[in-house]
Amino acid sequence: MSVHLSPAQAEAAATLPAPSPSPASKPPKFPAPKFSARRRGGVTRKRTSILLTVLMGVMAVYALLPLFWLIVNSTKTQSSLFSSFGLWFSSDFALWDNITGTLTYNDGEFLRWLANTVLYVVAGAGGATFLATLAGYGLAKFDFPGKRGVFAVVLGAVAVPGTALAVPTFLMFSQMGLTNTPWSVIIPSLISPFGLYLVWIYALEAVPTEVLEAARVDGAGEFRTFFTISLRMLAPGFITVLLFTVVATWNNYFLPLIMLSQSTWYPLTVGLNSWNAQATTAGGEAIYNLVITGSLLTIVPIVGAFLFLQRFWQSGLSAGSVK
């Protein structure tokens, strides 16, 4: 995985306590204010710096160029991929043919993988968010024996590299008969320590203890209070966690690669890689145009979600990073 933070680890990136939290960095009110409304880094209004804008422009080009390359090349046929200039369109516009090709290749296995991915996202990310919300709320609003222990163990385990877990998890699951089933991908996705942490921090402030006490006086059960009152107050935190776990499961590669040996249950990531790898196997058909178009189709929903829900993940990151 990668600085190389995979999404899962990147989530974890926000979880460790800062080595030496500076007195200056107060936790932001969560959700953080919209960025446009925030105070700028200085006191007085400053002139625009052309040099700085140009340098940031270079970084933006670096970030966007490969995506542009992907869009351009998904419009090319396999042969013009080889014959035309990489950063511009060729004379034939084959995007629609490529999309049809991607969706129908090998009896439409791409669609099957898409459905699998959606299943993993709904069950894995949905479940992870639910468990994290429940537990984060429990940590924030109840005192119980072993509470400190729970926190220490969860934080400590985050530092254990995923590598150390992957192979033993596979062996364990294979003895339990879970490998090659959707469960082997869903169950490990159900834990989001970052989500737990975020909801915990959020619930401390967002759910007033007096409200819970009032509900208790009225004789409402704790779970009833949670589902009817608290959950609504936790909604922004819940949505942030959901977005990040959705990204983590949508982009998951290592885990399904290990757990699944048949393509029936592949998610898009593993499936795409198998299409790419088949060109190098004996007798395999090279389908680079479909790999490229499939890659584009894979990132469209997730990039779209990020752009559309900017407000949420940005406040989520600010909540996690300064603590």
Added chain:
Amino acid sequence: MGWAFVGPFMVVFVLVFIAPVLYAFYLSLFQNQMVGGDKFVAGANYLQALSDPQFWDSVTRVAVFLVVQVPIMLFLALFAALALDSGRLRASSFFRISVFLPYAVPAVVATLMWGFIYGPRFGLFGSLNDFFGLDLPEPLSSSWVLAAIGNINTWEFTGYNMLIFYSALKVIPAELYEAADLDGAGTFRVIRSIKLPSIRGAIGIASIFSVIGSFQLFNEPNILKALAPNSISSYFTPNMYAFNLSFAGQQFNYAAAISIIMGVLTVVVAYIVQISGSRKDA
């Protein structure tokens, strides 16, 4: 009552975090014999790993990667965060979202994309060479492939780290800037004396997790292997070595020992990074 809420999380947590660690440790103490099944060998797998040149080759490679790629990436991220925070940028929200966007791209797609771009046949490097009659080095050749992977990682995660730094910069109290303004401190002075010390914590977290990420390097080289089979060995990184030992070689016990060693090594290095980080600050 608290356990009723925390319990479900903890049950799954024990199943997918705690149990595998214990199981890996247990496995690492055995060896599979041709005759007679598993045999308890205590630390023999660990001793074997410590004198295994392929293992050390992979460790050295990720260490080099860490020492070069992590500082470059964090420096770029810090620069971008300071630029966004400076208030001197036009269209700063466009820059923020564009630089961050690669984070949303799955590692598989990022690697395939860059792999094609690197490729001599229909990639950008091929086009550039043809077009200008250049002789750029081949990024996928064995001497350049580590740098090529470093670039993919930098592309994927600079924006994420930038946002971490940027979020930390945002919450610096305005009074500090006012004081600096009264003292007549210039931009660089403010960066050095206020901004950097204030986001020390964020820089520490980003460094530690970048270190952990480097040691776990797997997705990018493993995917790139299909495009550059001759440049990437089965023991290119410790993670790939453990993976290939398990799934190509069926040496699960030895792979478990390697995983445990890497786990311990990662914790030690992350700890050293943290210690040296806080000493510099003092």
